[in-house]
Amino acid sequence: MKPAQGVIAPQGLRTGRTVLDVARIREDFPILKQQVHGKPLVYFDNAATSQKPQVVIDTLNRYYATENANIHRGIHFLSELATAEYEETRNKVKRFLNASESREIVFVRGTTEGINLVAQSYGRRFFKEGDEVVISAMEHHSNIVPWQMLCEQVGARLRVIPMNHDGELLLDEYERLLGARTKLVSVAHVSNALGTINPIGRIIESAHRRNIPVLVDGAQAAPHMKVDVQELDCDFYAFSGHKLFGPTGIGVLYGKARHLEAMPPYQGGGDMISLVTFEKTHYNIIPYKFEAGTPHIAGVIGLGAAIDYVSGIGLDAVAAYEGEVLAYATAQLSTIQGLRIIGRAKEKASVLSFVLEGVHPHDIGTVLDREGVAIRAGHHCAMPVMQRFGVPATARASFAFYNTGEEVDVLVRAVRKVLKVFG
Amino acid sequence: MSELSELYQEVILDHNKSPRNFHRLADANRRAEGYNPLCGDQITVYVKVEDDVIKEISFEGSGCAISKASASMMTDSLKGRTTAEAEALFDRVHKMLKGEVNPGDDSHDLGKLAVLSGVCHFPARVKCASLSWHTLRTALKREKEVASTE
Numbered sequence: 001m002k003p004a005q006g007v008i009a010p011q012g013l014r015t016g017r018t019v020l021d022v023a024r025i026r027e028d029f030p031i032l033k034q035q036v037h038g039k040p041l042v043y044f045d046n047a048a049t050s051q052k053p054q055v056v057i058d059t060l061n062r063y064y065a066t067e068n069a070n071i072h073r074g075i076h077f078l079s080e081l082a083t084a085e086y087e088e089t090r091n092k093v094k095r096f097l098n099a100s101e102s103r104e105i106v107f108v109r110g111t112t113e114g115i116n117l118v119a120q121s122y123g124r125r126f127f128k129e130g131d132e133v134v135i136s137a138m139e140h141h142s143n144i145v146p147w148q149m150l151c152e153q154v155g156a157r158l159r160v161i162p163m164n165h166d167g168e169l170l171l172d173e174y175e176r177l178l179g180a181r182t183k184l185v186s187v188a189h190v191s192n193a194l195g196t197i198n199p200i201g202r203i204i205e206s207a208h209r210r211n212i213p214v215l216v217d218g219a220q221a222a223p224h225m226k227v228d229v230q231e232l233d234c235d236f237y238a239f240s241g242h243k244l245f246g247p248t249g250i251g252v253l254y255g256k257a258r259h260l261e262a263m264p265p266y267q268g269g270g271d272m273i274s275l276v277t278f279e280k281t282h283y284n285i286i287p288y289k290f291e292a293g294t295p296h297i298a299g300v301i302g303l304g305a306a307i308d309y310v311s312g313i314g315l316d317a318v319a320a321y322e323g324e325v326l327a328y329a330t331a332q333l334s335t336i337q338g339l340r341i342i343g344r345a346k347e348k349a350s351v352l353s354f355v356l357e358g359v360h361p362h363d364i365g366t367v368l369d370r371e372g373v374a375i376r377a378g379h380h381c382a383m384p385v386m387q388r389f390g391v392p393a394t395a396r397a398s399f400a401f402y403n404t405g406e407e408v409d410v411l412v413r414a415v416r417k418v419l420k421v422f423g
Numbered sequence: 424m425s426e427l428s429e430l431y432q433e434v435i436l437d438h439n440k441s442p443r444n445f446h447r448l449a450d451a452n453r454r455a456e457g458y459n460p461l462c463g464d465q466i467t468v469y470v471k472v473e474d475d476v477i478k479e480i481s482f483e484g485s486g487c488a489i490s491k492a493s494a495s496m497m498t499d500s501l502k503g504r505t506t507a508e509a510e511a512l513f514d515r516v517h518k519m520l521k522g523e524v525n526p527g528d529d530s531h532d533l534g535k536l537a538v539l540s541g542v543c544h545f546p547a548r549v550k551c552a553s554l555s556w557h558t559l560r561t562a563l564k565r566e567k568e569v570a571s572t573e
């Protein structure tokens with residue numbers, strides 16, 4: 001067998017057996033064969049968005065080429081076909097998250113819309129002046145701003161769980177924040193800026209002891225580890241399809257049925273009603289109550305294909321393999337003088353944020369790009385995190401199961417080149 | 424010369440390492456903050472204008488090499504110029520950054536600023552290089568306090 005591109009670097013990833021046939025997996029992702037600036041693409045910007053396997057691309061193509069129709073309203077063949085596929089994906093998501101019922105799965109545009117939906121529907125119905133919502137110091141802006149908007153609207157207050165210098169939440173402080181005024185806790189499962197895996201099981205338990213519901217921002221967790229919403233017992237869980245190897249513009253909000261039933265609709269329009277007269281409108285049952293208008297049907301069906309694909313690989317294997325890549329990358333980058341890793345939590349997933357002494361992350365990004373290495377440089381939509389660590393920005397490499405130790409070596413060489421340019 | 428070494432020329436790296444006029448200006452009578460939300464670059468430009476002439480100009484802030492060097496060179500090249508000259512130079516710099524002028528063509532009178540012409544090969548970096556200029560323009564016009572490249 002010829003040594004295919006994408007095999008594990010011999011000097012790397014020795015820590016465990018290699019749980020995935022990465023060379024074969026890479027064949028499924030056409031974009032990974034690309035060159036940029038004359039160099040093989042090394043795609044380390046998976047936390048921003050992931051690449052799509054051919055099967056997802058084909059599914060979108062097949063849908064538009066042979067099945068396209070509106071759903072829940074046609075009595076013709078294509079509409080029935082599209083409706084069946086759309087609803088079958090809801091079942092897939094239910095199994096993927098181990099939700100107890102498929103009506104607890106609401107299709108939204110992405111994590112951002114999922115959180116806004118809860119803030120505007122649940123929040124506006126149940127929050128009063130003086131109530132509090134608890135978030136954490138490492139949230140993405142999309143889990144900060146919707147709550148600030150709600151606070152503004154109802155006179156509620158935002159409380160923030162602090163973290164230590166490794167990027168781990170201070171749970172004692174968290175416990176102290178919970179009180180009679182706390183109406184909701186909303187935290188990231190995995191931090192996109194630091195990679196920290198938060199102990200959300202414990203966070204949920206503490207909140208539930210006081211009957212406080214918890215929303216989990218799963219944008220960075222769903223693509224990297226098995227999520228079981230019943231085991232976690234979270235009240236809401238949001239994630240984005242595009243970070244899970246699916247299309248952009250589609251995401252999922254899981255909500256416990258009793259919450260969703262008690263919540264008013266988020267938007268009004270077609271599909272979310274059962275009867276409309278000019279005097280009164282009767283809302284549809286859940287989840288349709290929250291899916292106003294023609295949804296992103298192709299996106300939903302494409303997401304279904306993505307879920308099938310990752311489930312086929314197995315998220316436990318994905319988590320184990322990515323853990324090896326992260327450990328290898330951490331060790332290799334740590335050998336570079338002047339490089340500081342931001343986010344050193346004991347529990348981390350797939351994100352490696354770093355700064356180089358004397359070089360702005362944006363300049364790192366540009367030099368790396370010319371080496372074919374795609375990373376993100378900036379504040380990662382988590383400006384409070386940057387402020388916490390006293391840096392204007394970081395460079396962030398984020399991994400997926402199709403990345404390899406060899407690619408990490410390319411990254412490390414490219415970072416050394418940065419030092420040469422700015423030496 | 425590769426595009427990368429054209430971007431990070433010696434002069435630029437030098438201005439990045441030791442930016443000129445990099446301090447606040449106590450007696451400035453124009454001031455504006457600029458901010459590039461894409462990468463978190465932040466800059467404050469201070470100007471002392473008398474009779475439409477830029478007597479003093481300085482800046483503060485944090486940013487990448489390109490934005491810092493560009494701001495540093497901007498302050499260097501504007502001291503003693505009229506605000507109208509500054510405005511005209513802004514237009515020429517902007518054209519250069521977008522790759523619309525030939526830096527070898529003297530008629531554009533870009534002077535030392537021509538070393539920034541390599542930026543045009545890096546569309547994502549044009550905003551870094553133009554941030555200080557946008558901020559200056561805001562300061563001179565005092566339209567509003569915060570300039571943004573967005």
Ligand SMILES: Cc1ncc(COP(=O)(O)O)c(C=O)c1O
Nearest residue numbers: 110111112140142192217219240
């Ligand atoms: C932790 C986290 N939450 C929320 C989001 C927002 O996701 P989207 O832009 O897909 O709505 C992201 C995306 O970067 C994220 O990383």
